[in-house]
Amino acid sequence: MATILNENATLKDKVHWEPGFNHVPYMIYTDPDVYAEEQQRLFRGPMWNFVGIENEIPKKGDYVTNYVGDTPVIVLRDMDGAVQVLVNRCAHRGNLVCIAKEGNETELTCVYHNWRYDLQGNLKSIAFGKGVGKGATKTGGMPDDFDYSKNGMRRLRVETFFGMIFATFSETVEPLAEFLGDEMRENIERLLGRGMVLLGTYSQYMPNNWKLYMENTRDSYHASILHMFQATFRINRLSMKGGIKLSPGEKHHISYSIAETDREETEYDSSKLRAVKDGYTLADPSLIKSWREYDCGTTLAIQTVYPNCIVQQISNSLALRLCLPKGPEECELLWWVLGTPEDTPEQREIRIKQSNMIGPGGVISLEDGVVGGWIQRGTLRDQEKSTVVEMGGRGVAPSGEGRATEVAIRAWWKVYRECMGI
Amino acid sequence: MATILNENATLKDKVHWEPGFNHVPYMIYTDPDVYAEEQQRLFRGPMWNFVGIENEIPKKGDYVTNYVGDTPVIVLRDMDGAVQVLVNRCAHRGNLVCIAKEGNETELTCVYHNWRYDLQGNLKSIAFGKGVGKGATKTGGMPDDFDYSKNGMRRLRVETFFGMIFATFSETVEPLAEFLGDEMRENIERLLGRGMVLLGTYSQYMPNNWKLYMENTRDSYHASILHMFQATFRINRLSMKGGIKLSPGEKHHISYSIAETDREETEYDSSKLRAVKDGYTLADPSLIKSWREYDCGTTLAIQTVYPNCIVQQISNSLALRLCLPKGPEECELLWWVLGTPEDTPEQREIRIKQSNMIGPGGVISLEDGVVGGWIQRGTLRDQEKSTVVEMGGRGVAPSGEGRATEVAIRAWWKVYRECMGI
Amino acid sequence: MATILNENATLKDKVHWEPGFNHVPYMIYTDPDVYAEEQQRLFRGPMWNFVGIENEIPKKGDYVTNYVGDTPVIVLRDMDGAVQVLVNRCAHRGNLVCIAKEGNETELTCVYHNWRYDLQGNLKSIAFGKGVGKGATKTGGMPDDFDYSKNGMRRLRVETFFGMIFATFSETVEPLAEFLGDEMRENIERLLGRGMVLLGTYSQYMPNNWKLYMENTRDSYHASILHMFQATFRINRLSMKGGIKLSPGEKHHISYSIAETDREETEYDSSKLRAVKDGYTLADPSLIKSWREYDCGTTLAIQTVYPNCIVQQISNSLALRLCLPKGPEECELLWWVLGTPEDTPEQREIRIKQSNMIGPGGVISLEDGVVGGWIQRGTLRDQEKSTVVEMGGRGVAPSGEGRATEVAIRAWWKVYRECMGI
């Protein structure tokens, strides 16, 4: 990873970030140069970017469009049945090759001048490439020395893991399995190993830098405080048994808890935390009805895969999320809400009811859609000032016990600074 | 004021502004660097920024949110009954502490992780600051050396004057009374000395740089020309007795006139000015009915307090205005329309009827909401060119007599250049 | 043209464009510095900018507002009956002088302070320029040395050609006739020589850089491919007799074809081109009914006049278009749809029906409104990469025969690089 460990002198100069991961300059959430560099060093750096799930493209020729960072890509299954990811841009004059969000094509034809590519992105033909007419009357056409092989669509490296599709621009990044590491793979297998059924998708568009949302997902500290619903019904309280796992190198993380193990914790005395309301009962408790789905007893697991993918288990609610940067001050969160082929009708019903806790309208997670925007507004001025990320210390050692810590956030910035060279 | 008199070399270079105050480069209304520097040198410079009125926060714990420049602030009355102004940002990760525009709180709690501050902005407690659990099983929490006293909310200096609340980031600015000067204080006392009753508030959002609106309010020259309604009904004509007052140092100004004293003025011959329509009579003249409210006979007084506050008397219509910058090309004008506790029902009725002259829908002042946008569009190109501000000469000497002058605008730019160091 | 041939070192550095015209860096469509420089070097450079048609301002005092690049201008007929083009900006403080899009005035009065200009833009009077009052009591007014003659509205050079009005900021550009050249003048005369009747106008607002639309109009290659409607009904196929004409210096171009002369062309075999649908017939063919309007037999002629004007003949549908830049990533296309005074009712009816092929809702040309936006999105990232413009070779020699070539696009960029000095 020599290339990315290269220090980024100009940016370093602009951001002047003191050493360590316990302070984050506000500027990092708004600066356009920082944003542009992220596209190169993170999303096109030594990362495996989540771009979709296999069962959206079951048949040969099926495709969906998505983004790697803010680069438009096509995710498809080629005629050999292999998953391919191509930059959605025609080599001719740069037109989007796939206009629709999804479809099925045996080849890719650009509508502008009908340049045709196969599903691996190789340029196959050019309309009137040989000109019009024959022999003497022949006119136009491409130069004889035009090299079709050098004018294909940009194709990314692809690997899949239990139905999740990952792509990378990097030639040097380690294989996906190694990139994820044992614990991350285990958690994905635990949740998706039974296969997946897509129960729903939606998008949440947020008025904040994408990193503010990623910090939020790495932030086990806020979970039971901001989301009163969660604390009140003991879906997730910091006093439950649980912890933070970090992959080697700290790229990825898992924050997990086990509901049955709630320790008595005076901090949850409602007089002290606004997060707990007394005498707050549901008219229809079926909303939070759940079943013990995993032997390990884990009832909550939020996993992030660097840079912008989230794997979610909240009780029996399973989802994948992708946080797409849309300029320095906006981002879009794509959701895939999942079930498994083994679900009984009762279990499926429970997953559907629990879906009321997640997404842009989820009684638990709707708050995550708005805090980022508030921070964006609160820090707009004083760009040179910094946040304080010191809960649980200033280091990045995983926390075997307890989640009243921001260690996973510090770890996120450690990786960020390494990759960005600042 | 040594610090701000420092020349701003880079900006000076970019703007290359010829000496004097009789020309203003168009660039000053659009350049983002100019805008950013204003936030530091004006709004956080040696200025007292108007941020609201006391009778919006009568009780202990009452608060409203507002802005100093474009920095969000909380204006509140603390438990000792003192007015406080705090930057609306949590020391932890930068979240807005007060979300609602107004409310009442005995302490300030950030919703994200429940950091709690008292109403002076001192950090009182941190949720799970001591971690979770006890003794051996204790996990998380803040570092032992974390200094609460260094992690409060930013608190501004505050002074009030006849119900108007002013705040400053500056440690060096003179006291408010001195900042305003005698004539400015007298006018405020004349209008607000009887106390204030808040009759209404609204906002006017304008597609132009905030300074174009401030020039407009310092521009006694346009008043009776652009606003035909005003000229026609002799509410304000340049031929009336009146003048321009400037505070020592030219920061603030008052443009005033006395209606009873209209001189015969051929310029108002309608053949020459489009501002005067003949035979234009009101079906219901009660709109412009007024009473002699002040012994001095003043019927119009527009006062500006640097940088962006306006105190208004138009006949019997009293109002305070605050012009908030919203990026280089937009601004928002907040209005507080006032009466006094002494108003008789008839007088109150007159103020209500006269309110049809002001605000975004005011038959007189609605035009002020649009000329700025026209100038923004008219000067978008040719950024290096300049306006001509030479009516009434090129200097900044107050005009004891007459208001056919742009002296108050020149004075505004004199102060601007000093503070901005360009 | 010495001045513009000056190399633009900074920009050249930023864009690093390899020599030649067969590659165009994506950056050219988004960079704000490139955009700003275009305003100076193209739109204010040695160009005659189309700004409207004479029969929109038949009477003395008639005016319409428009833009040269993104500079607002007033196009009017003065009291001598001459066409004038003035920058729509008051010399005083930069306000737009004409607010309405069209009207009739015997002089121009700025609403802000009533500075008055004649229809040549000369400053005639200043309200209260001599102050208020007389003799001793006189106050205000402009300085005695204020020079009216130096404070007029900026007036452009104007020439007209068969009803088309052109204006330029340049003092050195050759006369319009010379600028256009023989072939360009001939085509305009062929289409507009009979005089014009304005049948309709509309605007198409596009989410792309203005140059992407200009390339589209110089792109004879896409016409019959993207626009399937056109190919299917043989309104325009590359296999028809036709060619590309370029003016000396390659500024302007004409792409023309003659429908009766369709060569058999295997490329149009529908199995190979998505642009041809078999068995696709119109329920009401009157939409494409036409008459042989010109002896030369020309059935399609798309002419561009540098930098952003288009003269259109599609069958019997005549139109003028102006592509206005609206910031780096947006543009607005203004349409003037025309007939002639000689039209019979039947011919007029045919023009009306054919109008369904053009404009933002035209079954043929609606696609031109969207491809630009797709390219903008497709090339947003990878700004340093380039398009391939090699159809028909890499040179800029006109193509006497055939239009399967991008020569006119290459020629457009040749002129662009010369003028921009990059």
Next chain:
Amino acid sequence: MDGTANIAVDVRQRIEDLIADYAHMIDDDRLEEWPDYFVEDCYYRMIDRHSYAKGYTIGIMECSSRGMLQDRILALREANVFEPHCYRHLLSGTRITGEKDGVYTVVTSYTIIRTMQEGDMSVFSAGKYLDEVVFEGGEPKFRSRLVICDSNRVHTLIVIPI
């Protein structure tokens, strides 16, 4: 709301028509007709919902006689300076909430799309009308029309009544 229970169908229809016609009148720029939709001794007021809830007595516009309505239009036509633009009213859910002594209280939601002369469109205002309608010479007229805007912000200016 069952204020409508005892309201004759045709009365309801005519009140709904009054409210629809009013919107067309403004959108068609037939503003000189505006005062005719009110009785002589009428009341027209525009204020944002937050200020209305607080009981503020001053809002964006206050007309307490038909004459003041006429003056507003006169000023718009003769005195005020602004950029040409037009409105498009969208009305929704007109409901008669009560009737007393021949005075019908009516609520209607509205939204206005403003189009400037160069073609840009925006959502200019949204809110509801609170009306008092009476029948004068058999014709329904507004005795009082309150325009309660959801937003306290006005973009640029407001000169055409809502």
Next chain:
Amino acid sequence: MDGTANIAVDVRQRIEDLIADYAHMIDDDRLEEWPDYFVEDCYYRMIDRHSYAKGYTIGIMECSSRGMLQDRILALREANVFEPHCYRHLLSGTRITGEKDGVYTVVTSYTIIRTMQEGDMSVFSAGKYLDEVVFEGGEPKFRSRLVICDSNRVHTLIVIPI
């Protein structure tokens, strides 16, 4: 307007239903039904209000037969290239302004919210319909439908009829 005075209630209701159904048909992408809402010898035209006032004969769309309506949909389905999107019609204030020889003249305000496939929404068009409605075999149909847009601007393109 009291053009409605002598119009039977059910006639009015059925005309209002026609106009509502037309909007649902387009918003539901049942465009093949579009021509069925018109009589054979029909007229459909889209033009901005400014051009309409000036009497320009050419606007955004001009269809002078049911066949041309069919061809528009055929082109949309088979030939035209564009990004998937849908409309949401908002109708307001349908008023019958007159009746002559069985031809009802009707005005209705409309606004269209356009939603692109990736989810961005915008106010795409606002204006009014000027309709001529006749009853054919007992069914109300459009003999003529003029779409008068408030804005002269079209964003990107217009392929789905309004």
Next chain:
Amino acid sequence: MDGTANIAVDVRQRIEDLIADYAHMIDDDRLEEWPDYFVEDCYYRMIDRHSYAKGYTIGIMECSSRGMLQDRILALREANVFEPHCYRHLLSGTRITGEKDGVYTVVTSYTIIRTMQEGDMSVFSAGKYLDEVVFEGGEPKFRSRLVICDSNRVHTLIVIPI
């Protein structure tokens, strides 16, 4: 659609009133009344049109009992953290598409303008309601209300029901 052919005029009127009143209730922030518009054993669901067409079983909101509706409002009032804002519903083209065993199927287009406390307005959602209405004790109520949004995107969050 002639599902309305055999529907009594007053039934239609009362269903239209139900739908209008529902919108006023939400826009007026009388959310505690929300559950009262439904029968006990009811169904409320919000999902985008694309997902609905694909038959996805999970959308933005899913309430399968009146109790869950109450809990939504309780959470909104007591637990959820968000910035104060309000809606303005615009309804258009309410049509009864059928009736079976006293269950009326109804479609209505809607658009919501959201206004934030500082005054910025935006088109928050557009789409249509697909309703099943029954009469309970003579009162029309929703047995089922599907909100089919045109966009799959929600800006920031959605906590107030549509």
